[in-house]
Amino acid sequence: MQCPKCHAPMHTYNRNGVQIEQCSGCRGIFLDYGELEALTQLEAQWVKPVPPAPPAAPQAYPAPPAPAWGAPHGGGHHGGHYGGHGGHHRHKSFGHMLFSS
């Protein structure tokens, strides 16, 4: 089948009986009805529970959108910027990067 987003061909993977179509172009994944639940169950069997994440710091304005590959605690989500702001100094390495090809 073709990816509905970028129209590249999708390849089928079978993992523990769950058919997963993945796009060869954008790496997007297509799941049939019930497959997400099946994967979630599989994951629950294999992944140990993790402690809940600490609550996000309150923010005056919603952060601008960021891509899925962005930094989990940066990229507009909340806090944790290496660059530093709000009166902090930028990391020296990033200061150099701002001016480099």
Next chain:
Amino acid sequence: MSAPPEVLTALTARARATAHPGAGPASCSCGSMPLADRPDATVVRHADTVAKAHAPGTDPAGLARRLAMAARLPDVLLPPLTVTPAALHDRLVTFWPYGAPVDPDDPDAAPWEAAATLLARLHRTAPSGPLPPMRGPAKAAHALTRLRTALGTTPHPAAGPVLQAWHALPAWARAEAPMPGTPALCHGDLHLGQLVRHPAPDGPWRLIDVDDLGMGVPAWDLARPAAWYACGLLPPEEWTRFLTAYRRAGGPAVPLDGDAWPALDVPARALTVQTAARALTKALAGDRPLDEVEQALVDACARMTPVPHQLTHGFPG
């Protein structure tokens, strides 16, 4: 890697001669100052004149076209003093008026609005004649070539994510296919070192460095700040200022409102990979570990291709 001493000496002489036309070889009281000495360019300032020796192997016809474009757009690009490159040893040399750069010790004063507005104007400009492709993807590919060379002698655990993220990019972003969409006039290498005030010290901001100027995907010019923001390096406020100013100036690279990331995603991934590759190459050359900023770039590369890894290796079965 810096230029041979004879190039630096001759470049300094040319800068002085251009600053004081008709003055002859007699020495003047103003000193000369090297502004940059990198593999891709050597730049010397003398009084109000800057002479730039372009990278060895620079295409003369392409550079001439790019210079002509800069001369035609003095409200966006710093206009060159001469529109024909001069030859100096094996290098091509161009001459520019001096402009005051962004203070590297005060990047908080970065002119994000001015940068965005200049880019929007540039992207909306119809080129007067044929221009080569914007060189952004070619520069990214070059950074990856250098990384592979460095890895040939010294393997590194961060190399895997960077190389995988590179191969997951569409061919055009790796300079292996023509760029898609309606081509726009692009700068090709935007960062804070590419902005100067002219006349110094407080004239309007202008873009400098035409080496990568050309036709292509305009989102590439927004993608370095976008990548810094996505990697958690640039604060959201500064990213918002940049993107908002670009939209207000009618820039065509992103939709006027709504999520800009569908347009930014591929170039921002490419710039993240390029920056990570450069950082890793430097770390290998210096035999030092990655610092936390460099590691943030590698981590972002690793997050770009997590799914195939999980599908092929991570699941039990």
